[in-house]
Amino acid sequence: ARRKRVLSGIQPTGGLHLGNYFGAMRSWINLQELYDCYFCMVDLHAITLPHDPIALQEDTRKAAALYMACGIDPAKSVIFVQSHVSAHAELAWLLMTQTPVGWLNRMIQWKEKSRKVGSEEVGAGLLTYPVLQAADILAYQTDVVPVGEDQKQHIELARDIAERMNSRYGGKPWKKLGGRGGRIFKVPDIMMPPAGARVMSLTEGSAKMSKSAELDASRINLLDSPKDVQNKIKRAKTDAGEGLEYDNPERPEARNLLTLYALATGHSLESAQREVGSLRWGDFKPRLADAMVAMLEPIQQRYNEIRADDAHLTQVLSEGAAKADATASRSLERCQQAMGF
Ligand code: ADP
Ligand code: NA
CATH class of the missing domain: 1.10.240.10 (Tyrosyl-Transfer RNA Synthetase)
Known part of the structure; x- marks a missing residue:
């Protein structure tokens, strides 16, 4: 039987903080001994709020080096950059057409972040990025998503989208099209650390520690x-x-x-x-x-030490992208077939 699969990611812009570490990265380290793990830097998510194009690639490499410095081992886990694997964005579009806007309007992070930017100016990607996140997860037939508490609602959305896709397109239509029928996507489970699932801001007791906080x-x-x-x-x-x-x-x-x-x-x-x-x-x-x-x-x-060897980091990321692409493009193909492409 295949090992159970894990996927998780962090937005690379703004630097990683203790909330990211205790809420997510620290639990990844032990998981890589028991699971088939994919860890990415989600740079496509990072552009849903105003960003600096000059800093994006450097921040993404910094985040990759930090993953490794914290103990994510490229010999055990696949480390890759989201934008290097085109299946994420392609699958996100297919899923977006099947996701009710009402589901997205209910997302707490959307409500909070859009309030800050103002509703006329806010990019559509800020509303729809939880669907991209669902694509990130479902593309790997992920069993378990280790994240902090703030992501609970988004993982539930990914589950709902997977179930809807499986029930709409997974059975008869796919068989009639000559496919195998059955489940298109694994319905993922969330895993939250017992301590550190919600690390709080140092200056505002009721807010979580976050890279998007101004201070x-x-x-x-x-x-x-x-x-x-x-x-x-x-x-x-x-x-x-x-x-x-x-x-x-x-x-x-x-x-x-x-x-x-x-x-x-x-x-x-x-x-x-x-x-x-x-x-x-x-x-x-x-x-x-x-x-x-x-x-x-x-x-x-x-x-x-890792940053001192740039060529090695480049190689890790290019090998990671190739492995991730092999897995994700298979899922994309399944979904395309089942939907009639
Ligand atoms: P941020 O909120 O800083 O932009 P991300 O949205 O990229 O971070 O989240 C990356 C991971 O870090 C997710 O698993 C998220 O749940 C976790 N995380 C972010 N902030 C915290 C926090 N304050 N406490 C615990 N986990 C957190
Ligand atoms: Na966040």
Whole structure:
């Protein structure tokens, strides 16, 4: 039997941050031992908001190098750039024609992001990109999608689209066309990490850490210098309470920063609270910054090594694209056949 398949991706622009790491990348590392894994940089998604054309390719390479620096091994997993595999965009069009606008209007990220840009100016791609995301997933007959909590609704949409495609075109029509009939797409499952599924902003307790937030101080980027990390943690929002707690809903800041400490040190929330829960903010923050810097240091060191060998990175991405293309184009063909092309 084939190994179960995993696919996940991150938008490469704006740099990757701790939310991306704890919500997604960290769980990818263990999955690659047990699953057939595909990890991509979703550059086609990155252009749904205003972007800098000069920075796009460089940001995409940075993200690829960071995947590898965090432990994604090109000998075990397929690492590729979304735009290098044309089946994603082609399949997205086929799926888009079958997706009700009402389903897309309900997406929380659409509501939030379009509100910021203003509805007249907003690109149609911002509304339809969850369909491209469904194509990303379904093109690989993906069993499991490891992502953070913010993506839950989009994965459910991908499931709904897969089910609709299978029931509309998977049976009789496909057989009558001389095809095999049956399922066109595997219906994927979501997998969220037990801790870190939602890493919060450092400056706004109720928002998730995100690269699209205006304030750079709201997030810790994986490539931030020790000095930057220390400054950001120093400035991170606190409350008037004493000590750190993870289970007091009245104190989101205390919970967020204690959670970051637990994640950075690899301890459970309970033991992190036993360890540092009685500290004052002024004593805790430097401990948190030290733990963060220590966690990031080996990643940044490997990152620099990888960036020093540009030819190797190019080769990894071109081999990755070839492997991804072989898988994705088969699914595209199935879908095309079933729909009558
Ligand atoms: P961003 O929101 O920073 O633009 P993406 O949309 O590219 O990031 O998401 C890439 C991955 O990182 C997804 O799996 C997403 O769920 C995860 N992720 C993003 N932000 C967070 C966060 N604050 N906490 C946990 N996971 C997150
Ligand atoms: Na996002």
